[in-house]
Amino acid sequence: MESNKNFVLGVFDDEEVLLHAVEKVRDKGVKIHEVYSPFPVHGLDEALGYKKTRLPIAAFIFGMTGTSLALIMQIWMLGYDWPMIIGGKNFASLPPFIPVTFELTVLLSALGMVATFMIVSDMKPYRWPQQFDLRSTDDKHIMAIDLATNKIAKDDIGAILKESGAQEVNDKNF
């Protein structure tokens, strides 16, 4: 089998053991590619040392896009392109535009956030996600370590994983 990406997987079945293992493995200087777990593990983000997500910034920008788009659209349509008197109000009066503005803000920020998240997480259409071990959707936590980003030998990483409580240590190649 042709393999250009080589991973070592640590399999854990207890989240407490996993949390400590993450700390130990990182202390030894091993870079963790990702941890897959069947349920959210509190404190895992901190243990993995993830940077704060920048998704809210994307959401804000998408939201502002929605707000301006809605306002520009309505003011242009009802104020300039085809002025219409509705309910005796001015052509471009703000209050009736607010509900549409609100809805477009929410819609664009929601859709934009989902799209951003999917792109960042490599979940594109026609792209089968890399599954390291299907048991991570059932009852096991899988710690994936990318050999390409680590200088430590594969066997040493396996030993470190075993030492920190992994039940199994497996190879995975894509």
Add this chain to the structure above:
Amino acid sequence: MVAEENYEFKPEAKKKIAIVGAVGIVLFILGVFMAMSSGSGHGEEHASAQVLDNLVASTEQAAAAEGHEAVAEEHHGSPVWLKRVYTSLWQNNVFFAGLGIIGLFFVAIQYAAQAGWSVPVKRIALAMGHWIPISGILMLVLWFIVKADVFHWTHHDLYVEGEGFDAIINGKSAYFFWPLDAGGFPLFYVLRLVVFFALWYMFFIWIKREMLAEDINGGTAHWTKARSLSAVFLVIFAVTSSIAAWDWVMSIDTHWFSTMMGWYVFASWWVTGLAFITVVAAYLKDAGYLKLLNANHLHDLGKFVFAFSIFWTYIWFSQFLLIYYANIPEETVYFVTRINNSPYGWIFYTNIILNFVLPFLLLMTRDAKRHLSMLKVVCPIVIVGHWFDFYNMVTPGVMQHDGALGFVEIGLAMVFMAAFLFVTLNALSKAPLVAKNHPMMGEALNHHI
């Protein structure tokens, strides 16, 4: 599991509160003298009256109602400065009564939702509830003092065939006077006022008793009992808070009506109460108390303030948009007297900036909600903003063109704030600051978001 904490109401804190109260009294007296000596400014009054008449000229009915109200007030009204004092007293009392009731409401919500995160701050909300009996007595006494000036509908000649007869108000008379004759003693109204406060106080006593008994006895029985009481209270509160809003706020503009008013007043009270709980929690944290309160609990409080600022805006806008769009004279008169009318125009816009724009932008990020430094900026803004909101609800309807926002109003607000703070902190020092045997303490300690 948790070290016992007792809040000590130190003399320095008392002194600070006393200074706020004293400055308030001085400002108030100064304001009254200024208002008395400046006179009512009749020329100015006529000018603005004309502006208003022009604005509503297209709406004959509203114009007629305005004219009629002006006539009635000339007959019965107290001097302008005294009316200002009465209006401000009523506005402040309604505002702070709401803060007290929200204290109990917050506790009840936490029980009904079986919430665990709020254990560290529940005692603060409970302490706020101690204001309920005081505000109840004040409300009753004040009502009899201010009724002729603040509540137009109390005038007898509105209900008698003749020059002063008002068909619209007469149609609503049963709501005030039942079962007595219209124009006499408003038994139904006063009865509601008394019964509401009695109900709220009763539930306050019952829920407080369970909470404090839990400290001594432990177990889950007290929690379960408090939860049942809370559930019943919430049903009662849903009805009473709404009717209280019609009685104490909406009936000032007797001709006008809005089905959003109950929600609107509630939303304003609720977000103010949440901001107040957060401010007190911040104060206690800074003073070295509430050791188990961490950024996660603050995050939840911040989310509450943020979310309900938006909720308030949603209610505000729902009321405004429908009235604006339908453009029915008897409804638009409410906003006409508030937007285009000096001296209220700037307050109308300030209200939206303080209560929506600032909290929305300042509390949007996760970090802002998790740090005391930002919460300590936003929550006072929200509290002051909703004081303006209540000013905007009460004053224009009573004072018409003579309204002002000066030393009288600011002074009284400070006096009320000092009294409310004193009662809250005093009550807080009487019981342990954090529940000792709360069944959900573990959840609160491990709260992580």
